Amino acid sequence: MTLSNNDQALHNIEEAEGEIINAIAETMDVYGVTPSIGRLYATMYFRDQMTLDEMRDELGLSKPSMSTGVRKLQDIDMVKKVYQRGSRKHVYQAEKDFFNTFIGFFCQMWEREINTNTVAIQRSKDLLQKVIDDEAVSSIIKKDATEKLHQIEGSMQYYEWLNNLVKSIRNEEIYNFIPKHPPQK
Incomplete structure (x- = not known):
């Protein structure tokens, strides 16, 4: 028996989603999450909104695992809680714009690096100057x-550059140099 055109089309759509879900799950370590949390995000990416129960049913993981995964994804701005009037269940939605995902995650990580290291540099400079x-x-x-002081003062150039990079990404100036949609050739 052969599949009808509609059945084949639905099969192809499901297969295409599976390919993307597997690829996203495999590469989510870049964002500091496990493949199972990556699979959760990728599944949510193809849905409008999901509750923890729907996630559990779809992925076959426990509700506490889903809750932990969603919290981690919220921490890195890849998922947000959506208010649904009249519902007592929490509903979540994945960020579907990968530019926003990139900006949210990497800028947050770079700002952490800048802040942590510039505070350490300032403390170290004070100690070395003494x-x-x-x-x-x-x-x-x-x-x-003196040599160590010059060395750490030299590293400040990097953190100033990184801070400028973060600013140019957050205010979208970077798209003047690297457009989201490059010109067609």
């Missing part, structure tokens, strides 16, 4: 402190 300014410290130790 060593350099202390007249009772030997010249060899002062030289070592």
